[in-house]
Amino acid sequence: MESQVYLAKLPDGATAAEQAAAIGKLYDTAGASAVAAKDFVAIKFHVGEGTNITRIKPELIRELVTKVKNQDGLPFLTETSTLYKGERHNAVSHLMQAHRQGFGVDAVGAPFIMADGLAGNTEYEVAIPGEISKTVKVAREIISADAMLVVSHATGCITTGLAACIKNLGMGLASRMGKMRQHSAILPQVDSEKCTNCHKCMKWCPEDAISEQNGKAFIAADKCVGCGECLAVCRFDAVKYDFGADKGFLQKAMAEYAYGAVIGKPGKCFYFNVLTNMTKDCDCLVKSPTTKMVADIGILASSDPVAIDQATQDLTAAAYGHPLGHLAFPERDSTIQIEHAAKIGMGSTRYKLIEL
Numbered sequence: 001m002e003s004q005v006y007l008a009k010l011p012d013g014a015t016a017a018e019q020a021a022a023i024g025k026l027y028d029t030a031g032a033s034a035v036a037a038k039d040f041v042a043i044k045f046h047v048g049e050g051t052n053i054t055r056i057k058p059e060l061i062r063e064l065v066t067k068v069k070n071q072d073g074l075p076f077l078t079e080t081s082t083l084y085k086g087e088r089h090n091a092v093s094h095l096m097q098a099h100r101q102g103f104g105v106d107a108v109g110a111p112f113i114m115a116d117g118l119a120g121n122t123e124y125e126v127a128i129p130g131e132i133s134k135t136v137k138v139a140r141e142i143i144s145a146d147a148m149l150v151v152s153h154a155t156g157c158i159t160t161g162l163a164a165c166i167k168n169l170g171m172g173l174a175s176r177m178g179k180m181r182q183h184s185a186i187l188p189q190v191d192s193e194k195c196t197n198c199h200k201c202m203k204w205c206p207e208d209a210i211s212e213q214n215g216k217a218f219i220a221a222d223k224c225v226g227c228g229e230c231l232a233v234c235r236f237d238a239v240k241y242d243f244g245a246d247k248g249f250l251q252k253a254m255a256e257y258a259y260g261a262v263i264g265k266p267g268k269c270f271y272f273n274v275l276t277n278m279t280k281d282c283d284c285l286v287k288s289p290t291t292k293m294v295a296d297i298g299i300l301a302s303s304d305p306v307a308i309d310q311a312t313q314d315l316t317a318a319a320y321g322h323p324l325g326h327l328a329f330p331e332r333d334s335t336i337q338i339e340h341a342a343k344i345g346m347g348s349t350r351y352k353l354i355e356l
């Protein structure tokens with residue numbers, strides 16, 4: 001089946017106001033029907049790590065908040081805690097970071113509510129028709145929301161090649177344990193040089209997988225379930241996780257988690273991919289890269305999360321010779337996530353592009 005993907009073209013270096021006008025037009029054209037009066041509407045996006053300034057601009061989010069309010073909906077901004085240790089590692093730091101990045105309630109008109117609770121472990125188990133997983137652990141407040149608008153900044157990604165809609169949903173809306181499961185081809189290890197033997201991880205590990213050996217923490221691989229608690233509680237950066245292993249598994253697992261985040265809301269989710277400031281690295285990078293890889297294209301919108309990522313790849317390929325994921329990391333096959341999402345029934349790689 002062919003999906004519809006809408007494109008609002010933008011000039012290179014378009015202002016935040018121009019981008020906001022474009023996303024508003026796309027919403028009016030194709031997205032407003034996902035929202036009904038009194039709906040709790042989750043607006044999912046990445047606020048940008050550290051001092052990253054190539055992230056989504058607050059003006060775009062404010063535009064969507066205003067549109068939803070005009071329909072008598074109840075919008076809120078949402079995200080989940082990261083596995084890695086940064087400004088978004090728990091709810092308190094994440095909300096402060098959102099405020100610093102311009103997403104405070106005064107600026108955008110809606111509150112920020114962490115979807116996975118204070119420490120990233122508030123979750124809900126969702127059944128999916130996956131090949132790797134039959135159930136996935138999704139951040140709980142996403143399940144409570146009636147509708148969702150997903151705004152994804154299209155960039156490269158060191159682990160998955162492409163960071164766009166599927167990654168924003170799959171990794172971005174999984175609970176901490178869900179994120180660890182996606183990375184479960186590899187398990188955490190303790191850096192004995194940094195470990196102070198404080199025993200905190202041993203106290204928190206739900207599987208009793210960590211014990212003291214030779215005055216340091218040691219993780220028993222046969223007991224570990226990859227929940228990520230030790231990663232979160234260690235204050236000495238002694239728990240390590242190799243995010244670089246097994247790209248194919250990671251992308252497929254991520255696509256299945258993405259499906260789990262939206263499978264319960266047919267017709268109630270709408271997606272935007274912002275093809276501006278397309279950098280090699282994703283917005284988790286602390287400092288913005290000084291140059292974007294290619295000139296801006298515009299903003300895509302669709303009710304199909306697979307088609308919108310396929311269109312993102314196709315538009316950059318048409319303009320610059322290679323799909324965005326390949327431009328960023330030619331050694332990664334970024335098509336895996338899109339093809340697997342289509343295979344399990346999340347959407348279609350076939351689409352019709354409609355230019356506004």
Ligand code: SF4
Pocket residue numbers: 190194195196197198199200201202216217233234235236237238239
């Ligand atoms: S919490 Fe960190 S420093 Fe403390 S014992 Fe565990 S690994 Fe070592």
Ligand code: SF4
Pocket residue numbers: 188204205206207208209210219223224225226227228229230231
């Ligand atoms: S990931 Fe979870 S189960 Fe594994 S060692 Fe860490 S706390 Fe224990």
